[in-house]
Amino acid sequence: MTAPAMAINPNQTQPFLQQVMERSGQNLTACYQCRRCAAGCSVGDETDYFTPNLLIRMVVLGDRDQALSNQLVWKCVSCYTCGTRCPNDIQTARITETLKKMAKEEHLEPLQPKVAEFHDAFVRSGLRWGRVNEMEFMGAYEMKFALRKIKTREFGAIMDEIKTQARLGMEMTRLRRMHFGFLMAKGRKEIKALQRKSKQRATH
Ligand code: SF4
Numbered sequence: 001m002t003a004p005a006m007a008i009n010p011n012q013t014q015p016f017l018q019q020v021m022e023r024s025g026q027n028l029t030a031c032y033q034c035r036r037c038a039a040g041c042s043v044g045d046e047t048d049y050f051t052p053n054l055l056i057r058m059v060v061l062g063d064r065d066q067a068l069s070n071q072l073v074w075k076c077v078s079c080y081t082c083g084t085r086c087p088n089d090i091q092t093a094r095i096t097e098t099l100k101k102m103a104k105e106e107h108l109e110p111l112q113p114k115v116a117e118f119h120d121a122f123v124r125s126g127l128r129w130g131r132v133n134e135m136e137f138m139g140a141y142e143m144k145f146a147l148r149k150i151k152t153r154e155f156g157a158i159m160d161e162i163k164t165q166a167r168l169g170m171e172m173t174r175l176r177r178m179h180f181g182f183l184m185a186k187g188r189k190e191i192k193a194l195q196r197k198s199k200q201r202a203t204h
């Protein structure tokens, strides 16, 4: 398999690069394509050749369409291995997170709908309680998943998902990692304030 061709878009390059750098807090121009990040990416086998260095190159060249819609953006597990290996301290996890948010703001179809549903439910629950409430978060996630599968009449997939999650829930309960109450974190207001601030930055 060869690396995907990138579209060079001079009109798009500067504003897009600037936006991604500001929102992610990462200096993408420092990347000199040494590929140390690519060699250690945890999901490297799953991303159809999209490696952290390639993603950075896409942004730098202004290939907005591919940068906002590729498997690395949707499959990155934010393990920060690439950032640890990078001689220029570039944290690609922050870049993938930024691009995911931008894709959602532009209502692009997610390449991994399950990841998008999980992400939505996780963030909403975290913002409401200041910490993720497992019951609410999993309920919301399962609901989104089921609604999508009902549309395509994949009822078997819904049953399989319920069985998988029930097993996971039981295991988490056994390990005392499941909280049945609705606990609120002390820093809830600060977390909401941070989110408001980040939204304001995104719209400027
Ligand atoms: S390790 Fe850092 S400098 Fe090297 S290619 Fe990856 S992001 Fe660029």
Ligand code: SF4
Pocket (backbone or CB within 6 Å): 040, 041, 042, 043, 044, 052, 075, 076, 077, 078, 079, 080, 081, 082, 083, 092, 093, 096
């Ligand atoms: S943070 Fe994302 S891009 Fe970086 S190594 Fe982990 S999975 Fe790969």
